[in-house]
Amino acid sequence: MTKLGFGFLRLPLLDKKDEHSVDYAVLNSLTDLFIEKGGRYFDTAFTYLGGASEEAIRLSLAERYPRDSFILADKLPSWVIKNKEDCRKIFEKQLSRCGVDFFDVYMLHWLNEVNYINAEISGGFEFLEELRSEGKTLKTGFSFHDGPELLDKILSKHPEIDYVQLQINYLDWKSPAFRAKECYEVALKHGKEIIVMEPVKGGTLANLPPEAEKIVLEGCSSSPASAAIRFVEGLPGVKYVLSGMNGERQLSDNIEKRPPLSEKEISALFEAAEIIRSKTAVPCTGCSYCTGNCPLQIPIPRYFEIYNEYCRNPEDDWKIEHAYSALTRNFSRPSDCLRCRICEQNCPQKINIVEILQKVSRTFGF
Ligand code: SF4
Ligand code: SF4
The missing domain is CATH 1.20.58 (Methane Monooxygenase Hydroxylase; Chain G, domain 1)
Structure with a gap:
């Protein structure tokens, strides 16, 4: 089975200003193609597209395919929950929005220093275990946006967690801000399976500056996006690699089976990374997490x-x-x-x- 997972964070929209205007003609054809090519893993979250992402899971996937033909991961907003009753209410809403009666993987969303404390106080980790014992989730995990020290602390305290979702890509691998390699090594040390998010860094690694693109094309014999995905797929311990896909060409390119990168090919990527870093003024991935609470809705x-x-x-x-x-x-x-x-x-x-x-x-x- 392919490691590629279909991330429902960025979906094709009919109106770019309206995150609820999902283009189902396009999305359904992408879902069909993904499954036809062997894809099984789908990822969503309570907050993605203001709830439209979970609805899209129901309409494009759950109502069109048997439940045992796909693996579904959803996430509980760790910064919103106040107690276990809250967790339960959100969880029930998620099941209903997605049109399923259990999740294969259920995670605490976006743990960092602040959200982790809130998740502990609110009983978020205990809630995950309750769901596991009820058969409402098969695996548990959390997505993580902080440094390796905090990751080590959380995994030491919660060995029961199955998966860790990390932002890993070749641009962030050695970055002192993201410390992707160090976080990856901590997850491995604790024996966790890893789900990779942002392997193409919100599209940044698909559309390279010409000098970097030349290095990748010649050095890896892959498209830039495919080379970025091969980099993370080849890392030991990586279970799934999430990618948001907006077109059939992109999906086919991402899912095509290719061997892991050689040492020489990885060196070419790191060489390209230096060029990309020098040309990218703002390392924004376009995730839109910043816009929801802006009083002026600045895009x-x-x-x-x-x-x-x-x-x-x-x-x-x-x-x-x-x-x-x-x-x-x-x-x-x-x-x-x-x-x-x-x-x-x-x-x-x-x-x-x-x-x-x-x-x-x-x-x-x-
Ligand atoms: S600036 Fe906004 S869209 Fe860009 S990475 Fe940060 S939260 Fe995401
Ligand atoms: S007003 Fe400015 S600082 Fe405040 S949330 Fe919007 S963009 Fe951010």
Whole structure:
């Protein structure tokens, strides 16, 4: 069975401004193709697309395929829960939204220093074990966005956990901010199976600067996205690799079976990583975790995408400025930012959003 998992965080939408406008014609054909090519693992969360992701699991998967033909993972928002009754209410809602009566994998979502404390106080870990004993989940786990020291502490305290979901990709592997390699090694030390998220870093590793793309194409004989996936699939202990997929070509490319990368090919990726790092102004993955609580609903990732494009291709400035103007006509501008920093508390990439928004505003002049 392929290790590739279908992540339902970013789905094809009919209207990019409306996260509930899932394009089911496209999504259903992707779900069908994924299953036809041997994919089984699907991943969602209570908060993805404001609940539309779980509904999409029901409509595109659970109501169209027998329950034993797919593996479904869902996540409990660790920063929302206050007690076990809360956990239970959310869990029941998730079952109903997804149209299933159990999850194969149920996780605490997004543990970091703050959310971990909340999960402990609220009985989140005990709740996972209750579900396991009731047969409502077969495996338990948590997704993690912090350093190896905290990961070690959590896994020492909770050896009962089956899976750890980590952000791993070749760009973050040696990054002092993400410490992906160190987190991976901690999970292995505790004998945990690993689910990888963001193997292509929100698309950053699929659309490389030309110099980096040349190195990857020549050095790995794979498309950039496929090389990024091969990097994580080849790591011992990796059980599943999640990828959000928006088109049939992308899905076919991602799921195609290829051998793990050789040492020489991995060296080519690290060489490309140096170039990518030097060309990517803002390491935003487009996950949109920052936008939900912004009082002005500033479309932060879209502004960062435009800014990154400008930094990569300054000679295309007229096209990029056009996209920027169009966005400011429909949404609050970066210069409107209140500097409340609510968004920054939710950014798994630890981006200094307020400062960067100011920089974006200065760059485009308004
Ligand atoms: S700091 Fe700015 S972008 Fe962030 S939540 Fe506040 S207003 Fe929104
Ligand atoms: S700024 Fe951070 S939270 Fe917002 S979309 Fe980018 S990576 Fe995600």
